[in-house]
Amino acid sequence: MRFLIAVTLCLSPAAFAGRPFTPEELLATRRLDDPQISPDGKLVAFTVRQKSLEANRDLKDVWIVPFQGGSARQFTRDGRSEHPRWSPDGKKILVVGQRAGQDQAQLWLYDLEAGGDARQVTSLTFGADLGTFSPDGKWIAYTSEVHPGCSGTTAEVDSCIKKRLEEQQASKVSARIIDHVFARHWTEWKDGKRTHVFVQPAAGGPARDLTPGDSDWPTWRLGGGDDLAFTADGNEIIVSAKPAQREAWSTNGDLWAIPVGGGAPKNLTADNHGDDARPRPSPDGRYLAWLSQARDGYESDQWKLKLRDLRTGRVSVIGDFDDDASAFVWRRDSKGIVASVLKRGRFYLNTVSLDGKVARFSESATGDDFDVAPDGSVAVVVSGMARPPELARQAAGVAPQPVTRFNAEQYAGIDMPGAPTDLWIDGKDGSKVHSFVLQPANLSGRAPLLVLIHGGPQGAWEDQWGMRWNEAAFAAQGYVVLAVNPHGSTGYGHKYEEEISRDWGGLAYDDILRSVDAAEKLPFVEPGRTCAAGASYGGYMVDWIAGHTDRFRCLVSHDGVYDIAAMYGSTEELWFPEFEMGGPPWEVPETYRKWSPSTYAKNFRTPTLVVQGELDFRVPVEQGLGMFTALQRQGVESRLLYFPDEGHWVLKPRNSQLWYHTVFDWIRSHSAPRKQANR
Template identity: 45%
Template sequence: MKLCLLFTAVLLLANVAAHAQKAPFTAAEMLKLKRISEPNVAPDGHAVVFTVGEVDVDKNAQDRQLWIVSPNGTGLRKLTTEGRNTGARFSPDSKSIAFISTRGGSGQIWIMDADGRNPRQVTKLSSEADGVIWAPDGKSVVFTSEVYPECNADDACNAKLIAAEEKNKVKARTYTSLLYRHWTAWRGKRVKHLMTAQVDGGAVKDLTPGFKYDVPPFSLGGGGDYAISPDGKEVCYAANLDEDQATSTNWELYTIPIEGPSDGVEPKKISTSPGADASPQYSPDGKWIAWRMQVRAGYESDRWRLVVMDRESGRINVLTENLDRHVTGFTWHPDSRRLAFTVEDRGRQQAQLISVNGGGVRSMTQGATHVDDLQFTADGKTLIYTEVTGASPTEIYKAASSGGAPEPLTRLNEAFLASHDLRKLEEFTVTGAESGQVHSFLLKPPNFDSSKKYPVLFLIHGGPQGAWGESFSYRWNQQVFATAGFVVVMPNPRGSTGYGTKFTDDINGDWGGRAYEDIMAVADYVAKLPYVDGDRMAASGGSYGGYMVDWIAGHTNRFKALVSHAGVYDLSSMGGETEELWFSTWEFKGFPWQNQEMYDKWSPSRSAANFKTPTLVIHGELDYRVPYGQGLQLFTALQAQKVPSKLLVFPDEGHWVLKPQNSLLWYSTFLDWVEEWTKKP
């Protein structure tokens, strides 16, 4: 017995020593990770090309280059080194790769051999190019370009107007309609049009000439919002042609001959939903078009359904009507009889398979954490996808489509992660408002000692129709916060996605109600954990999470410190400043002058007299989603009442802090603040 106890003790000490030898996962270390995105499988299955982002802190930028790997995980190497290269797509014969590169000084379409040799420039547009996809014959491509509506594809016309605009000393803007700015940019005179060009040269054609709105619109639908039919004769794209762009989410799908409109040939609308229709994909045999659909007009967080349309009859069939979860992406099986799709469920994202006729679904990635970017090899036997966890960033995997254990194709961060101390997420569920079950994730700090008492940092997600999950974020990284010595708690209260439509909708018109009660129920549970110091808890959040922090400031003093990033403070002024007006008018059932009582009821500004908790306020001046006046108002209320507070403003950031050096400042200021106020008395 003594020998057994001694052996156990030795193993425990060895385990502790192993963890102690690993480097701490700080924000600076996090920026060293390679960031994989945009995988594309060659039609003949011989390789996968993808984008890798690498941060250069000194240059305060992220370099992006193309890499390639074979489906058996061999031959991993970098294909490009010049400029910034993204959006790679294999040609139909798998012999060439089209991509977007800035190596010539602006974003243009380039093509190279599949092995990376012989790069050549395809477009030389003053309006630049983006989002390239191949036509099935391999002789032409479809892409987008930001042009003046009066110029369309006439590059000489565009070049002249661009030069004149740059030369003009007057930079004033004039508008006669809403959505005059979006995300981080004011609306200019140019709009995004859909174009086509021959890869061996020739004139560029505009498929949406004269359109005064972007085609496709910004990424409400998640991107990939145009496609070419297998016979190469037709293009399907998403567009929102409603006059009032700021209050409409009515994306529709249209088809047009690949030659573009002509006399008597206009775009044909094929969708019927009053909500958004997005992400069209033709079946390999050309008989069907599938897309994702929302049914409620003006509600950007309505449940995304997977639908298919028989192209001959025009009949639309909703495949996932009985699945009470968001369809986040999909791909066709090569047999055109099935589709694989991803679905969000309780903090995870899995892949499932369904017949084109509907019916039951089959799980394809059971046990996975968060999968995305689904693609089949041409024979349909292998599924290629990306996966991310709470302790590791994106890598590319493959699995037999009939089932079986997945195999990694890339391990770009494996050695780095092995040398750093990252931990797995835990999870728990508590009873919240109206007896609802509230699911949360929890992360303990490195070298965790159950006999100690740790401070707690709550992370409250944005949206509010969003969720924390088994995923990896560079902006709110739970591992970095845990490394600083906190027990990190990530609750998914009312409004969170992945728990059913009703759970998500319960936040509508009730921002500070059930969601607040849910978070307080989680706080009650966590405060009683044996390794938690319930008197040393801090709360933080961004966007709606920042709203909830502002709401908490006026309704409880149980937290020692608060961090409000891009938080909504005054609902009435927010309703007049934000750009996507469908959001606030849906959430609060009209404009402020139409429903002032509800705006007042849930506005944190109305409880400012109760503020006592030390609060850090962070905002970006380029944030047009939650304009930075919201943060200034909050800081004014705190300072005027002598509440300990600090304001951090980024003049060159929007809703998200993205520049590497700004990110490092964000993390250090954030952690300094919560550490200062959660120190032991």
């Protein structure tokens, strides 16, 4: 459904500091994202997030820092602001923020020349998001949820929405009548709501819904970027969307050009049967670049960078990296693009010319969250498995240089693990299989092994900071962490990635066992005390392991797929099981049976912690309950950690704290040395 950074960027806590890296320290970490360089290249606006146990939510504010270095300045102070966007003249900043007393986030416009005072741009029942300026600064576009049938100006749309909500509340009926499969998505019931694109004058005035009707504009994508953009002349907005009638089983999204003054959308990519996303017109208006997949129904098809010459209409692929092109940004002179690509667990920036010549921007690994300055350098968020994120400046051909040190003081007193090392083994089919190995800080002697299995299955462990499955947090508990990237992982060539489909428990399972064999032979690993944990597809693999081997001391299955046919009947994105299994279950029932862990439940013997969120509509709740029931019914030691208010990911700080401590306790109690019986 994912290393070397300059020494100057590494936070180097004093050796043997003695203060452990705990879940509470992890939650207190400040995370930086979404850097936006000002038009003159002098400043960078970005978002800083921090989990608050007291408020039980993420605190987020916009900050500004001089790009060449200097003190960062907190720009907003409400703890609910993000997504800063500069006006073309650099005199204003548009922010998505939720003030005290507001139920939803709205758009706020800050005038820097007037002292930074904010003017509320929107006041919508369902809020506003993804605010952006037109290149001439005359228009602001954004998205908001609406009820289809409510059209007109924002005032008319909002009045219609409020009337419907009042009628629903007055009815005292909470039942839902559903006429199509895609009635709920990710963590929420849609309840008839759709995301639409609005545009309004930047100076103030009524807004228009440019996308009326029963469809989402843009289509929601997991981990997707801003899927709407103004053309260079400001006359049109390009949006990525797909028709509602096939949204549950098709991935064929298209790019649509919509006149700012209103009118029918024009399909720009009708000849491509796969997904088209992240439209980015060149600053000079000559070209349109975007990410494109070739095959319908395959959400993990390779993302290639495409270019359309808007004068000639010619379309070409200018970025085929044999791996997914990720984020990309135009150079300010429109002569090329900078794109990030994941290679062997690390992100590298690449320069892409208009005729398709690709070169490394730098041999130093960085990140995929960046912006390009007028001089061609980039502002990029850099981090590592054991290094919290900071903002850096990087010029072509050199290592990134630090711009911020938000986490330096906190981490100076923490005994952190060192950078991960690489472990390569030969797979059953001759492929090279890569894992990251992360040791506990100041390890002397041997430590038990903890195997982490990522989700996807088309995903990867990356040498990047994470909050949900933080490798350093596990290592800090005294384990050698083995983060395996088996067949199906991204960043090792698309052939390697595709070999997971219709083989979920095959080569990938073998890769993991072979990697464990190699890791248990390392001089700092104590064999025989190994546990394994994973989420999503990683949870599936844990369930699969439970039915196929007894070699692990314990297992942790988080939102794992237990019965694939049952999941097909309750998940929201049908294209996923249909492609991965080769069709719906009534067409290929044996494939679903063969690769379902439930088929092998009679072999379960290993103590297993099952974690499940009630609001997980991707891998619905019956999957975790089914796994737990099978374990309990057979008398296998097991425990269920159930979150009624979480989805596929555990995001609320208090829940995250409980998750880490519960998982740590389970692994600790089962990986401890076994007591010798008295003789």
